[in-house]
Amino acid sequence: MVKLQAIRAHNASLKSLAPGLVGVFVGGTSGIALSTALAFARHASSPKIYLIGRSQSAADNAIASMKTINPSAQPTFLQTDISLLKNIDTVCAKITSKEKRLNLLFMTPGYMTMKGREETAEGLDRKFVLHYYARMRFVTNLLPLLSAAAQSEPNLSRVVSVLDPHVSVRVGGAGKLNFADLSLKDTFTLNTCGAHASLMGNFFLEGMAQRHVNTSFVHAYPSGVATGLMRDIPLVPLLIPVLKILLRPFMVPIEESGERHLFAATSERFPPKAHGEGSDVTVGSDGTKGSGCYWLSWDGQAFPQNAKLDRTRGEGAVEKVLQHTEEVFKQVCEEGKTYP
Known part of the structure; x- marks a missing residue:
């Protein structure tokens, strides 16, 4: 575990x-994204902060908090529904x-639901879009700006997606992908x-780090954090006060x-x-120190190698996921079609 004291000392150095x-x-108007944006406002000098979300009132509160924390911060809210990829392109x-x-x-957008597949007008499942396609569309669209930052001081150019790199192998999961139906059109x-x-998300970001x-690129597991992710599930809002007490430890x-x-x-x-050397550099997701892609647990430590995920990588997962995702983006965003 990276101790919180060390983390705060590093953040203060920004x-x-x-x-x-x-x-x-x-997803920056609530939850983990907002708490991270507030930390960014607190520790950085005159940062420019773009919050992407749906709620104007939540954004107003977030911006007011940022200006209180750091009057020199420059927050901007861009309101949109990112379950549609065309909206992401506009933003x-x-x-x-x-x-x-x-x-x-x-990026932290998410959607907890007990429903089955909810197809959007673009032919993709809403939950799947928020957890994967939307995030990777942001990466694809904003890479030119990220690349420009890498060429100027302080050379900080990073993508962080918060979900869970190891959810597919927890409790005996197989850690496999259905390469014949990656969008889960027929097997959702x-x-x-x-x-x-x-x-x-694991393998797309790994591919981006190579290219x-x-x-x-970081895929991070947050552990249990009290956010509003489950607000859309029936009855859960009524149980939140009790759950907070029971789960607090x-x-x-x-x-x-x-x-x-x-x-x-x-x-x-x-x-x-390109800069993956140094004594404190972390081992990347493919087992190579400083690979440029890191799968992190909540405590700042890299997840250990996992044989199931290594086998999936060995089946060509990186290139197959990249190719599929590029095909989706081409059909939906460039050609204006539904997928598939």
């Missing part, structure tokens, strides 16, 4: 960097028109959706979670592949 770091926080175009570089892309269940979103060696406080995720987003322990 003030020594040049002012004007730029961060985009997808990214707005960011690109305003910024020449991007230091941090931080909530369990397989969770596993596919996790695994595809874009000056940007680093097992939960990471929301402010600590923000500090820990800011560490994952800025620490030199997780460098891009």
Whole structure:
């Protein structure tokens, strides 16, 4: 475990960097993304912060908190529904028109539901989009800005996706992908959706680290954090006060979670592949030190190698996931079609 004291000391050192770091926080008006954005506002000098979400009132509260924490912070809210990929393209175009570089892309969008497949107008499942396709569309669209940041001081260029790199192997899970139906058009269940979103996020980011060696990519497991993720499940809001008391010993406080995720987003322990040397550099997801892609647990430590995930990688998962995702983006975003 990386001790919280060490994490806070690192985060405090961000003030020594040049002012004007730029961060985009997808899902940034609540939960872990907001707590991390607040930590970013607290520790960075005159940061530019873009919050992507649906609720104007939540954004107003978030922006007010940021300005209280750091009057020099420059927060902007971009309101949209990112369950549609075309909306992501519009938001990214707005960011690109305003910024020449991007230091941090931080993503936490999610959707807890007891329903089955909920197909959007673009032919994709809503939960699957929020947990996977939307995130990777942000990565694809904003890579030029991330690459530009990598070429300027302080060379911070990082993508962080918060979900769970190992959910597909927990409790004896197989850790496999259905390569014949990666979008789960014909084989959707909530369990397989969770596993596919996790695994595809793993291997897409691994592929990005190989292709874009000056940007680093992190897939982080947050552990239990009190957020609003389950608000759409019937009866759960009524149980939240009781659940908070019962689960408190097992939960990471929301402010600590923000500090820990800011560490994952800025620490030199997780460098891009082009700069993957140093005594404190972490072993990457493929077992190579400083590979540029890191699968992290809530405490800042890398997950150990897993034989099931290694076998899936050995089946060509990285290239197959990249190819599938590019095909989806081409059909939906470039050709305006539904998928498949």
